[in-house]
Structures are given as C-alpha cells and as structure tokens.
Amino acid sequence: MQSERDKVRVGREKLHNIIETCKDIIERSLDPFIIDVDEFIEVLREYFSCWDQPEDLCLDAEALHYRAPK
Known part of the structure; x- marks a missing residue:
C-alpha cells in the first residue's frame, strides 16, 4: 500500500505534469x-x-487556473 508521503509526492508530480501540459x-x-x-x-x-502545505494548495489552484476556460 502506498504511504501518505508517497501519495503526496505522486500527486505533486501529476499536478506538475498537468500544469506543464496546459502551458504547452x-x-x-x-x-x-x-x-x-x-x-x-x-x-x-x-x-x-492530501494537501496540508500551502505550497500544495497553490499547486492545486495553479492547475485549476490553467484548465479554466479563458
């Protein structure tokens, strides 16, 4: 089973990938x-x-920002 720490790391990676794809x-x-x-x-x-750090919430918000219709 995936530990909470690993889940946070994987989640951050997925959000970074989404953000980079949206920027592209x-x-x-x-x-x-x-x-x-x-x-x-x-x-x-x-x-x-899983997000308990402000940086994680900001990353989540950034992903939403890039996916929102302009």
Whole structure:
C-alpha cells in the first residue's frame, strides 16, 4: 500500500505534469484535445485531501487556473 508521503509526492508530480501540459497547449505546441478533462478532475479529487502545505494548495489552484476556460 502506498504511504501518505508517497501519495503526496505522486500527486505533486501529476499536478506538475498537468500544469506543464496546459502551458504547452497555451503556447500552441500541443493539441488542446489531448487532455482528458475527466481524468484531470479525478486527479484533483484524488489528491486534494492530501494537501496540508500551502505550497500544495497553490499547486492545486495553479492547475485549476490553467484548465479554466479563458
């Protein structure tokens, strides 16, 4: 079973990947239809309860910011 610490680390990595993918889409180097929005939301739901540091909450908010329609 995955420890809480490992789960936080994996969650941070997933959020960083989502943010980088969204930035690439904004810069037009990736197709915007490659992101599975349902999967994105599921990642946020799965890891939100793990965040206990302000930096983690900021990372979560940044991911939401980049996925929000402009």
